[in-house]
Amino acid sequence: MTTPxxxxxxxxTPVDERVAERMMxxxxxxxDYGNPASTAHSIGWTAADAVEQAREQxxxxxxxxDREIIWTSGATESNNLAIKGAAHFYAKRGRHLVSCKTExxxxxxxxxxxxxxxxxxxxxxxxxxxxxxxxxxxxALREDTLLLSLMHVNNETGVIQDIASIGQLCRxxxxxxxxxxxxxxxxxxxxxxxxxxxxxxxSAHKLYGPKGIGALYVQRRPRVRLEALIHGGGHERGLxxxxxxxxxxxxxxxxxxxxxxxxxxxxQRLLRLRERLWQGLQDLPAVTLNGHLEQxxxxxxxxxxxxxxxxxxxxxxxxVAVSSGSACTSATLEPSYVLTAMGRDHLLAHSAVRFxxxxxxTENEVDRAIEIVKKGVTHLRxxxxxxxxxxx
Amino acid sequence: MARSRSPQxxxxxxxxxxxxxxxxxxxxxxxxxxxxxxxxxxxLRIQLYVxxxxxxxxxxxxxYGSGAVIASCSFATEWAKGKTLAQLSDLDAVxxxxxxxxxxxxxxLAVQVCQALNRAGDDIEQKQNAD
Numbered sequence: 001m002t003t004p005x006x007x008x009x010x011x012x013t014p015v016d017e018r019v020a021e022r023m024m025x026x027x028x029x030x031x032d033y034g035n036p037a038s039t040a041h042s043i044g045w046t047a048a049d050a051v052e053q054a055r056e057q058x059x060x061x062x063x064x065x066d067r068e069i070i071w072t073s074g075a076t077e078s079n080n081l082a083i084k085g086a087a088h089f090y091a092k093r094g095r096h097l098v099s100c101k102t103e104x105x106x107x108x109x110x111x112x113x114x115x116x117x118x119x120x121x122x123x124x125x126x127x128x129x130x131x132x133x134x135x136x137x138x139x140a141l142r143e144d145t146l147l148l149s150l151m152h153v154n155n156e157t158g159v160i161q162d163i164a165s166i167g168q169l170c171r172x173x174x175x176x177x178x179x180x181x182x183x184x185x186x187x188x189x190x191x192x193x194x195x196x197x198x199x200x201x202x203s204a205h206k207l208y209g210p211k212g213i214g215a216l217y218v219q220r221r222p223r224v225r226l227e228a229l230i231h232g233g234g235h236e237r238g239l240x241x242x243x244x245x246x247x248x249x250x251x252x253x254x255x256x257x258x259x260x261x262x263x264x265x266x267x268q269r270l271l272r273l274r275e276r277l278w279q280g281l282q283d284l285p286a287v288t289l290n291g292h293l294e295q296x297x298x299x300x301x302x303x304x305x306x307x308x309x310x311x312x313x314x315x316x317x318x319x320v321a322v323s324s325g326s327a328c329t330s331a332t333l334e335p336s337y338v339l340t341a342m343g344r345d346h347l348l349a350h351s352a353v354r355f356x357x358x359x360x361x362t363e364n365e366v367d368r369a370i371e372i373v374k375k376g377v378t379h380l381r382x383x384x385x386x387x388x389x390x391x392x
Numbered sequence: 393m394a395r396s397r398s399p400q401x402x403x404x405x406x407x408x409x410x411x412x413x414x415x416x417x418x419x420x421x422x423x424x425x426x427x428x429x430x431x432x433x434x435x436l437r438i439q440l441y442v443x444x445x446x447x448x449x450x451x452x453x454x455x456y457g458s459g460a461v462i463a464s465c466s467f468a469t470e471w472a473k474g475k476t477l478a479q480l481s482d483l484d485a486v487x488x489x490x491x492x493x494x495x496x497x498x499x500x501l502a503v504q505v506c507q508a509l510n511r512a513g514d515d516i517e518q519k520q521n522a523d
Contacts, residue, residue: 312405
């Protein structure tokens with residue numbers, strides 16, 4: 001078994017070999033290297049056809065029409081385009097937006113920028129399980145609210161928000177609904193033609209596609225309008241100018257198509273692995289699950305280990321590639337803002353580790369990771385004054 | 393987490409020396425604490441024991457915090473063995489940072505550990521003077 005054991009699939013995934021092979025066919029002189037915008041010759045047409053085929057693959061995987069998929073550089077750009085684009089286009093309709101404190105920074109920092117421009121944002125606090133209720137959203141929406149932005153699956157906890165009910169509420173109240181689906185695509189069924197969602201952000205590298213490519217779903221019926229962020233050529237129906245990276249796009253199309261085809265069986269397999277991991281970790285005392293036990297994606301586990309601190313824990317677990325939402329500066333320890341917003345006390349938030357499993361995770365890897373975690377946590381607790389205080 | 397750590401750092405982190413506790417009521421034992429985890433800080437306690445030889449014979453520490461805090465406490469308490477109380481100030485943050493190849497941003501932690509080591513020595517002297 002090679003180390004470190006990779007259990008950080010929520011951060012990124014390796015590119016599927018079949019995806020990489022398809023991408024290679026659009027790079028070199030022997031391949032289809034043309035510019036999809038070159039309409040005057042067949043080399044360009046071939047590239048354009050590949051781009052459109054990939055668009056259909058992504059659209060089919062998420063239950064949308066291909067005309068509703070806009071290529072971007074990733075979920076961060078998709079979030080920026082959706083939120084700023086809608087806010088700027090519909091600014092006359094209202095200048096109030098609603099979101100949640102546990103959103104990804106790609107959403108929170110975008111909203112902060114809009115606040116600097118004079119927009120007003122309400123940030124909802126999730127409950128202790130990380131969930132937002134329809135009632136909370138209903139209370140926060142105002143006459144001048146133009147958009148709600150809520151992630152489908154939280155990147156730190158794996159908790160799934162009830163976007164079906166919340167979307168329905170937004171429809172009834174005439175509020176645009178943007179969903180960051182970077183962590184849910186390929187894991188949960190997405191049928192955008194049946195969902196009350198106006199804008200949805202996607203990323204390729206979270207499901208065995210390449211980094212640097214993403215997409216934004218922009219609903220056509222009823223039509224959602226956006227003001228572009230990037231100008232220069234009018235690509236992507238004027239919403240996102242710039243030469244299309246054909247190899248990245250075909251990689252995303254292939255990755256989405258394959259992920260959707262294997263989704264149900266793969267999620268069942270990952271659920272069994274995650275339960276094995278969770279069972280094993282619970283042999284340790286004072287272990288706390290962060291986020292709702294059931295309302296979470298199959299591959300995600302976020303656990304706090306009382307009495308130890310995140311930075312030293314990651315060092316002790318360096319043979320397992322996991323992540324922590326905590327940040328360590330010179331003198332103070334900054335706990336995960338997501339767990340803090342869920343009401344976790346600072347010490348528990350400091351000791352949180354996110355395990356995210358994926359396509360190449362095995363039972364042997366899970367068993368070995370459990371051993372490493374037990375050894376590391378016990379080692380740190382032996383020297384922790386906080387653990388002594390708990391015992392005493 | 394820092395990208396890479398020196399072999400010296402990892403040796404002290406993986407197999408820390410002197411983890412434990414000395415009886416603070418015993419003659420010759422001095423203690424010092426630093427930081428408060430409940431306020432988002434590292435938290436540590438260093439203890440020293442001076443016997444009849446006037447040299448530090450035993451040391452102990454407990455620490456909650458980053459790997460750098462743990463490795464620093466291990467190094468400092470190991471370094472202190474055999475030293476006199478007057479020699480404790482010879483270990484400063486610069487020397488500690490060099491020994492473990494700590495990052496610049498960890499200088500503050502090294503200062504904290506060195507100060508705790510010295511205050512543990514001061515505690516012994518104060519108790520001796522009180523007697």
